[in-house]
Amino acid sequence: MLAPISWRVPPRHYGPWEQFVSLLTEGLVRRGVDVTLFATADSITSARLVATAPTGYSEDPGLSPKVWEALHISAVFERAAEFDLIHNSFDFLPLTYSDLVDTPVVTTIHGFSSELIVPVFEKYNARGHYVAISDSDRHARLDYVATIHHGIDMDQFEPGVGPGDYLLFFGRIHPEKGTLEAMDVAEKAELPLIIAGIIQDQDYFERFIEPRLDGERVTYVGPVGPDRRRDLLAGARALLHLVSFDEPFGFSVVEAMACGTPVIAHPRGSMPEIVRDGVNGFLVGSLEAAVVGVRAAASLDRTRVRASVERRFDSNRMVDDYLELYHRVVALDHARRAGNVA
Structure with a gap:
């Protein structure tokens, strides 16, 4: 299992790719799979x-990303x-090694940071065994062996007692994530709005967010780790996820719903695959609709909100899906080698 090294596995606070790696790795080990984690x-x-x-x-x-990524x-x-299969959760760079080894490589594509990286995926498309994390994130020029939605540890999230008295923004503070829009909707x-x-x-942050922070109507609580995440999500009236880009997945969206908290989101990217309008939240086209x-x-x-994601986005389902895929990829690789021998 090849993890990113931007953050540790599991992440202390932010780190969705590392979170995915941790949940999948631990689930595989519990199933008796011999996993070596590179992290x-x-x-x-x-x-x-x-x-x-x-x-x-x-x-x-103090660490140079390029140097440590190369070594990693x-x-x-x-x-x-030594391995039956390498699962690449690191993005496109490891693909440049993949034709140099016989071991099959499964690559989970966590979205595309830019169209500029697509040529690397195209070059290794024939043997890449690519997995999309949502149907919406499939690139038209690539072939995929599966779409496997991420899962979360449902035991870590429980519904709150009822509609809270605040709204929540939970994610990286960046223009495309809709922090400012969340502030406008809350107003x-x-x-009140809590930003985490x-x-x-x-x-x-300094130009648009910080000037409106007053500790009452709008509060910034910084990065939030697992110890505070559940209570913050469960206590909210709703999670505001008004992103302006095609979100490949969105862990916080599923985590909020697992706490029984509805999500208000624009219908972009994977959101229509996760949000069931009128059941676990609302898909909206404007701030007024939000x-x-x-x-x-x-x-x-809120019990129904939780039920809407309980099976679909549980980490055990994710592990099942990847195990089935691993068996399929290894069987294809054995058949390929047998054909080459013949």
Whole structure:
């Protein structure tokens, strides 16, 4: 299992790719799968851990990302012959090693940071075994072996007692994530807003977000780890997820619903695959519609909100899906090698 090394596995607060790796790795180990996890040295896992980088380079500015990524990826492929399969959760760079080894490589594509990276995926398309994390995120020029939605540990999230008295923004603070829009909706809905997440765009935060923070109507609580996440999500009237890009998945959306908290989202990217309008939230086309959705959210059955994601987005279902895929890929690889021998 090849993890990113921006953050440790599992992440202390932000780190959706690392969170995915942790949930899948631990689930596989519980099923009796022999997993070697390539991640940062401070990672916590029940798998066999192999590390090069001491910690995530986003946590230690003294680490050079390119240097440690090169060392990290090479460590996996230098030992490729030891494994039945390599699961790449690192993005496109490891694909450039994949034709140099016989071991099949499954790559979970966590979205496309830019169209500029697509040529790498295209080059290795024939043997890439690509997995999309939502149907909406499938690229038209690539072939996929499966769409497998992420899962979460449902036991870590429980429904709150009822509609809370605040709205919640939970995610990285960046213009495309809709932090400012969430503030506008909360103001129009006359409800307090709590903002939680890392500041990814400092200029955006300082110019548009920070001047409106007053600790009462709008409060910023910083990055929130697992110890506070459940209570914050469960206590909200609704989660505002008014992104302006095609969101490939959205862990916070599913986590909120697992707590019984409805989600108000634009119908972009994977949101129509997750949000069931009028059941676990509302898909809205404008900020005015979002305000209407906020008011309607109080009447939604929070037990039903939880039930809408309980099976679909449980990590055990995700592990089942990947195990089935691994068996299929390994069988295809054996058939390919037999054909080559013949």
